[in-house]
Amino acid sequence: MxxxxxxxxxxxxxxxxxxxxxxxxxxxxxxxxxxxxxxxxxxxxxxxxxxxxxxxxxxLSDPASLALRVFLDDERITPEGWVRVCWPNEAIDLLETNAVAEISLDHDLGNDERGTGYDVVVWIEEAVALHGFKPPKMAVHSANSSAREKMEAGIRVIEGLL
Incomplete structure (x- = not known):
């Protein structure tokens, strides 16, 4: 074993x-x-x-029918109608199901060893470029201005791949 x-x-x-x-x-x-x-x-x-x-x-035969709205954050109150996740791997688990219609990302999640919101952007970019993944609508709500700019730049790259 x-x-x-x-x-x-x-x-x-x-x-x-x-x-x-x-x-x-x-x-x-x-x-x-x-x-x-x-x-x-x-x-x-x-x-x-x-x-x-x-x-x-x-x-589900059509996971997109769930149309999940995923909110990646460790501190903020989750908006009504959104599913909260606290770690990048949890967001990626849901993204892999193709059931996510929209995702909003924070960068700093309290433990950089477990990852940041940018890790999710990188995963999406790789999935789009290498596997034809159709990304959900993406937004960044991080208060970390430099990280937010980096994440938004990543989202622009993803949009350019489509």
Whole structure:
């Protein structure tokens, strides 16, 4: 048996077929209470919801019908009608489902080792250039002016690739 990282276990779990679609109680995080609870109850509930959204989008014949509006931020209040994610990998998980219609990005997320909003822009750019990914509508709401300019420049490059 190989030792897999927590992320590899989650990725494997998310790739499992879901026929019939599973409910939130079947979430990876709902079944890994000790691991999930170490994040704190608020983060735990958010992770269960995130897992459910990803799995639901992957089971739909037309994931774009979900038309998710994703808000990447660690501090601001999530606007009504938006799905909050706190880390780049969570935003990318949702983008990979093709269910995201719009994404708004903050740059500084509290732990640069886990990534920044710019990492999402770079992922989208690569996905468009190499894999024909159709990006959602993109906006930047970062208060970090230099990072915001860098991210907006990246979005312009992406738009030029289309």
């Amino acid at each position: 190989t030792n897999k990282t927590q992320k590899q276990l989650i990725d494997d779990y998310l790739k499992e077929p879901t026929n019939p679609p599973l409910g939130k109680e079947d979430s990876f995080w709902a079944n890994v209470v000790p691991v999930g609870r170490e994040f704190g109850s608020k983060d735990y509930e958010r992770l269960v919801e995130h897992d459910h959204l990803v799995r639901t989008a992957r089971t």
